[in-house]
Amino acid sequence: MIVSADAGMRSGKVVAYKPLLDEAIKLAAHKPSKVLLVDRGLSPMEKTAGRDVDYALREKHLNTVVPCVWVDSTHPSYTLYTSGTTGKPKGVQRDTGGYAVALAASMKHIFCGNAGETYFSTSDIGWVVGHSYIIYGPLIAGMATIMYEGLPTRPDAGIWWSLVEKYKVTVMFSAPTAVRVLKKQDPAFLTKYDLSSLRALFLAGEPLDEPTAKWIADSLGKPIIDNYWQTETGWPILTIANGVEKKPSKFGSPGVAMYGYDVRLIDETTGEQVKEPNQKGVVAIAGPLPPGCMQTVWRDDARFVKTYWQSIPGQQLYSTFDWGIKDEDGYFFILGRTDDVINVAGHRLGTREIEESISSHPAVAEVAVVGVADQLKGPWRWPSRC
Ligand code: AMP
Numbered sequence: 031m032i033v034s035a036d037a038g039m040r041s042g043k044v045v046a047y048k049p050l051l052d053e054a055i056k057l058a059a060h061k062p063s064k065v066l067l068v069d070r071g072l073s074p075m076e077k078t079a080g081r082d083v084d085y086a087l088r089e090k091h092l093n094t095v096v097p098c099v100w101v102d103s104t105h106p107s108y109t110l111y112t113s114g115t116t117g118k119p120k121g122v123q124r125d126t127g128g129y130a131v132a133l134a135a136s137m138k139h140i141f142c143g144n145a146g147e148t149y150f151s152t153s154d155i156g157w158v159v160g161h162s163y164i165i166y167g168p169l170i171a172g173m174a175t176i177m178y179e180g181l182p183t184r185p186d187a188g189i190w191w192s193l194v195e196k197y198k199v200t201v202m203f204s205a206p207t208a209v210r211v212l213k214k215q216d217p218a219f220l221t222k223y224d225l226s227s228l229r230a231l232f233l234a235g236e237p238l239d240e241p242t243a244k245w246i247a248d249s250l251g252k253p254i255i256d257n258y259w260q261t262e263t264g265w266p267i268l269t270i271a272n273g274v275e276k277k278p279s280k281f282g283s284p285g286v287a288m289y290g291y292d293v294r295l296i297d298e299t300t301g302e303q304v305k306e307p308n309q310k311g312v313v314a315i316a317g318p319l320p321p322g323c324m325q326t327v328w329r330d331d332a333r334f335v336k337t338y339w340q341s342i343p344g345q346q347l348y349s350t351f352d353w354g355i356k357d358e359d360g361y362f363f364i365l366g367r368t369d370d371v372i373n374v375a376g377h378r379l380g381t382r383e384i385e386e387s388i389s390s391h392p393a394v395a396e397v398a399v400v401g402v403a404d405q406l407k408g409p410w411r412w413p414s415r416c
Contacts, residue, residue, distance in 0.1 A: 031064045033065075037072035046073040109328045120330075131322070148173060149167075149171075188223065201232070204231065210396050231254050237366070240386075242389075258285075265288075267293065285362070291319075295311030296342050300343070307356060308358075312349060317347070349368075381399040
C-alpha cells in the first residue's frame with residue numbers, strides 16, 4: 031500500500047502529488063494493490079477505481095485494534111537510498127531491534143529528551159534525520175513530535191520559534207544550512223517568542239562552521255550541539271553525550287566518538303592509524319558497527335562489503351569517506367568528503383577548508399566552493415567514489 035495526498039506545499043506553492051504518483055505506479059514493475067489518499071483540498075484528484083482509497087474512510091475504523099506483528103530483531107525495518115557520486119544509489123537497509131535500541135539510547139544519552147515533552151526536528155521524514163528523529167526516536171521515547179511542512183522563512187522567519195513557544199518544545203534538531211538562511215533575516219525574530227522551554231538545539235547533516243555556530247548560540251542563548259553521522263549509521267557517530275557525561279562543545283567540532291563506535295583516523299596511503307593529534311586521516315570505524323547502523327546494501331551484500339569495508343588498504347574497516355582530525359582531547363573535526371577535493375596544479379585542496387576560511391569573514395553568509403576546469407592548472411574530473 032502507498033499512503034499519499036493530493037498535494038503538498040512548498041514555499042506557498044502547491045505541488046500536486048497525485049499525478050506524479052500515478053506516473054510512478056505506471057512505471058513500477060511491482061504495483062501496490064491499494065493507494066490510501068488524504069485529500070487536503072489543495073489540488074483536484076482523479077481516483078483509480080478499485081485501487082485508490084479515501085482517507086476519510088478511517089472514521090469507520092477508528093476503534094479497530096490492530097495487533098502487533100512480532101518480527102525478529104534483524105528483520106529489515108526500512109531501506110533509505112543514499113547517493114554515491116557515481117553509479118546507482120545504494121539502498122541502506124536497517125534492522126528493527128538494533129535500530130530501536132540505538133534510538134532509545136540516543137534519545138536519553140545524547141538528546142536528553144523525556145517522555146511527555148515535545149521534540150521538534152525541522153527535517154523531512156524522507157531523510158534519515160526524519161526517520162530517526164521525527165518519527166521513531168521521539169515516539170519510542172514517549173515524546174510528542176512536530177512535523178512542520180514548509181520553509182523556515184514563511185510566513186516569516188519567526189515561524190519555528192513560534193512553534194517552540196506554542197508547543198513548549200524542549201529539544202530541537204535542524205541543519206546548519208537552515209541556520210544560515212535565518213542568519214540573513216531580521217534577528218528580531220529570535221527574541222520575539224518565549225523560548226524558555228528549549229534546552230538545546232542540535233545541528234547535523236553538514237559541517238557546522240564556527241561563524242554560524244557562534245551566531246545561533248549567541249542569538250538563542252542555548253547550547254548548540256553539533257552531531258556527525260550518515261544515512262548509513264542512523265544515529266550520531268560523533269557528538270557530545272550530555273546524558274552520559276557533561277562535556278563542553280568546541281566550535282567547529284561535532285564532538286567525540288559515541289559509545290559503540292570505535293572511530294579511527296587512517297592514513298589513506300598506508301592504511302595505518304595516524305599517530306599524532308591533529309593529523310589528517312580518513313574517518314573509519316572498526317567493526318562491528320553498533321546497533322542501528324546499516325545491515326547491508328539492499329539486495330547487494332557484495333556492494334556493501336566492497337564499498338564500505340574494502341576501501342582502506344590492508345584493513346577491514348568501515349569507511350565514512352570523510353576526512354577528519356582528532357585533537358589532544360579526543361574531539362574530532364570533519365574536513366569534508368574524501369572525494370570533495372579540487373586538484374589545482376597537483377595540490378589537493380579540500381572544499382570544506384576553503385569554504386571555512388571564506389565564511390569566517392563577518393560579511394559572508396554562505397559559501398559554496400566548486401572546481402572549474404583549467405587548461406593550465408588541471409582539468410576537473412568527477413570524483414570516483416562508488
Ligand atoms: P547523509 O548520509 O546524506 O546524511 O550525509 C552524510 C555526510 O554528511 C557525512 O558523511 C558528512 O560528510 C556530512 N555530515 C553530516 N553531519 C555532519 C557534521 N555534523 N559535520 C560535518 N559533516 C557532516
